Amino acid sequence: MTEMKVPDLMTKALALLRADADKIYKLIDVQMENLNMPQCPLYEEVLDTQMFGLSREIDFAVRLGLIEEETGREILGELERKLADLHDAYSIKK
């Protein structure tokens, strides 16, 4: 791994974080599809825990200087927007 260069690590860090954000989105989508209740406390708990995990990863990448703070905020913000849309879509369906 030491043959990796710092710019490669920056690219990889960003790709991993985006992939992780996407994984959370898919997890919540599957949960909504199956639990069929966006107000379920279990759903809120899973979501909060997952978002916390991602925010810890992002914060870690920022502290290592692998991504900009602003980029980290964008990743979290975009996921939050997408999840809010998903939540609305399922709420209307009920």
Add this chain to the structure above:
Amino acid sequence: MTEMKVPDLMTKALALLRADADKIYKLIDVQMENLNMPQCPLYEEVLDTQMFGLSREIDFAVRLGLIEEETGREILGELERKLADLHDAYSIKK
């Protein structure tokens, strides 16, 4: 930050993870001191969430190739051991 070299990043990643593990230990210690109840569900939830956050950071560092998987397991394992000791110490006190 681009003037940082990969070995520096590896050292920094390890230091950050150890510091984060230590922060969790201190947080739980303060909680036990103040809540005075290791069986409190709130305590369990805070602990689980914090451990999940740290495990996400460690997993991220492993995927970036900044730390070995084994090192990551050691950091989590050591924190778990220290927290179990803390839990026992406070349980005996009651």
